[in-house]
Amino acid sequence: MDDGHSLLQPALFRLKSGAQVRAGWMAHDLPFLTRSLRFLMRxxxxxxxxxxxxxxxxxxxxxxLAENPGISQNDLAMSLVLKKSAVTKLVQGLEKRGLLDRQRSESDRRSNELTLTAAGREKARAVHLRVAELHRDWFAGIPPRDQAVFFSVLFRVVATMAERSGEAAAMDGGGSDD
Structure with missing residues (x-):
C-alpha cells in the first residue's frame, strides 16, 4: 500500500549529537509539526x-490592513482568529502610535473601519521586506514551487478549520464575493 511516503525523502531529525531519529507517523501530525515549527521560529x-x-x-x-484598507474591526478579528477584545486593545495601541486610523462606518454606526496611516503603510512595507528575508532563510534549499504549494495547502487547511469551527468566515486562496 502506498501511503505517500514513497514520494518523499525519509523524515529524519538530524540532531547536533549526530544521531538521526525517524519521525515516522509524526512527520504527518499537524499539531506536532506546527508546535515544533512555532518553537523553532520563536x-x-x-x-x-x-x-x-x-x-x-x-x-x-x-x-x-495593508491589503484591506477600510476593513471593519470585527472582520479583522475574525480574519485573525482573535477575540474582538484582543483586537480592540491592539488597534488602540497602533492608533496611539499613529500607525492606523479608526473611523465609524458610514453604513453601520456600530462598526469601525480601519486604515493604515502613511506611517503604518511604511511600517507594513518594512515588515513585509523583513519577513521575506526570514522566509529566504527558513526555506533555504526548498524550490519556490514547493514553497507555493506549501503555503497554498496550509492556507486551505486554516480556511477549512476556520469554517468548520465557526471562528472565522470561510477563507479562500483567491477573491471572494462576500
Whole structure:
C-alpha cells in the first residue's frame, strides 16, 4: 500500500549529537509539526517584533490592513482568529502610535473601519521586506514551487478549520464575493 511516503525523502531529525531519529507517523501530525515549527521560529519572530517595535498580533493586523484598507474591526478579528477584545486593545495601541486610523462606518454606526496611516503603510512595507528575508532563510534549499504549494495547502487547511469551527468566515486562496 502506498501511503505517500514513497514520494518523499525519509523524515529524519538530524540532531547536533549526530544521531538521526525517524519521525515516522509524526512527520504527518499537524499539531506536532506546527508546535515544533512555532518553537523553532520563536527567536526569529521575537527578533522581528523587537526590530519593528511591534507587539504580538500587531504584525497580522498591519499586514491585513495593508491589503484591506477600510476593513471593519470585527472582520479583522475574525480574519485573525482573535477575540474582538484582543483586537480592540491592539488597534488602540497602533492608533496611539499613529500607525492606523479608526473611523465609524458610514453604513453601520456600530462598526469601525480601519486604515493604515502613511506611517503604518511604511511600517507594513518594512515588515513585509523583513519577513521575506526570514522566509529566504527558513526555506533555504526548498524550490519556490514547493514553497507555493506549501503555503497554498496550509492556507486551505486554516480556511477549512476556520469554517468548520465557526471562528472565522470561510477563507479562500483567491477573491471572494462576500
Amino acid at each position: 527567536a526569529d519572530s521575537d527578533m522581528l517584533r523587537r526590530e519593528m517595535a511591534l507587539e504580538p498580533g500587531e504584525i497580522g493586523i498591519i499586514g491585513l
